[in-house]
Amino acid sequence: MLKVVQLDTYHGRIRVLKNISLHVEKGEIVTIVGANGAGKSTLLGTIAGVYKPKSGRIFLGTKQTSCLPAEKVVKDGIILVPERREVFDSLSVLDNLRLGAFHRYYTDKKTIEGDIEKILALFPPLAGREKQLAGTLSGGEQQMLAIGRGLMANPKVLLLDEPSLGLAPLVVKEIFEILLSLRKQGTTILMVEQNAKAALKVADRAYILERGVISHAGMARELLQDSRVQSAYLGARLHA
Amino acid sequence: MSLASELLQYVLSGLTMGGIYALVALGFVIIHNVTGIINFAQGEFVMLGAMFMVTLIGVGAPTPLAIILSVILVMIVVGIIEFGAIRSAKKASPVTLVIITIGLSTAIRGIALLVWGTNPYKLAPFTKGGPYHIGGATIVPQSLWVIGTTAVLLALTLFMFEYTYWGKALRACMVNKFAARLMGISPSRMSLFAFVFSAALGALAGMVIAPITYVTYDMGLMLGLKGFVAAVLGGLSSTPGAVIGGLALGVIESLGAGLLSSGYKDGISFIILLLVLFLKPGGIFGTSGTKRV
Known part of the structure; x- marks a missing residue:
């Protein structure tokens, strides 16, 4: 579905991503875990067209994506749900969802209201609060709104940047359960997480990013058991 | 004339000028919000209209045709300016862009001087009749046009932002x-839209005020x-x-000019600007949005 081939991205003169290749199959949840500053957000941002890669290619299906700018990549079928949610806080929940469908609003007008109903059914805390301003929602609800807004774009691949950031463990659990039900419906998800344990539990496969390089790749379940991964990212002590 | 009718x-007259200031201010706010630029050429859009x-x-x-054509012309001119001068400098910092707009303002004024000369032009009021007397005060029909146009444009702008998808x-x-x-x-498309929309607001403001103030380059x-002060x-x-x-600026200015001296009219505006910037830089009516992080 999504294929990234030998991607290099620079921030100024600093090489943040070094020769990254990865792939995500249809209906999979794939997670990229790694420490702060490993380049996780840059990787998602490059796929979404926020940053321009120096070299490398990104394919969606067999088609190469536009790469730049972000507002065109949406049309290719890639949507990024950004870190810190970035909802339109002075607009209502309903408007946020409608604007998620911006790129198809005029071509697809009839289906949009129905899609909003589906999103609200998927995120029960949002239902009945369509008129409320997004800025007054709790952190977890804002995250749900941000994911819902992303889904409104009808993406082929959903990119999630730190969906658990700043949320209580119970809320994180709720959101990750929704991700699992999204996968059942056939949504393809590429997710970046610092909360490696939670991410590896829901994901099918995982990549570990260390200072811009993919150091491990494999089935999420296996990485969860891997002692090196445990010591580095899951807080387990080898000699405890 | 009694004090009460004098105040009225x-x-x-303050509300008349205030309506114009409000339309110009709206142009500043729309462009600033969308692009981060303070567009000091906003006043020139008014003049061009x-x-x-x-x-x-x-x-x-005929007057209605002239109004429509002028609005369209100003929108085209501003569209070209946005495309040529603002968009090509997109990567520059907002301060640079602000300075570009100051340059644009000077350039447009210079071209206007060459085209139309220094003589003031007079425009006939849109409708004949009047002046009308209300409680000891008089108001000319053109003032009613100004206030009415302002009200309609403000309502349209608010409607656009609240109820249309593009506005959202x-x-x-x-x-x-x-x-x-x-x-x-x-x-970039939104920036073009903001400039062209503000241009239309400014141009209309210029047209309705023209019969009251004379038109000069x-x-x-x-x-x-x-x-900008507004x-x-x-x-x-x-x-x-x-x-x-x-509206507040128009009324304060008019009261100041009437009660103190008309020579202080412009001074009052800029004293208000300085006071606001010193004492309450967020603006007197500035609202802080709710944001949870």
């Missing part, structure tokens, strides 16, 4: 440009600055703030 007179109208009336066009997309771009881009909303300078008064990012700021 000042308030009425009035000048085009004077010219079209001069060649015999524009607001999304104001609230969070990054997220708006991710949704496929193109900031440099009328945009003072109107632009006053509109926008700052309203907090620079709030549309209702700009409207209230404009």
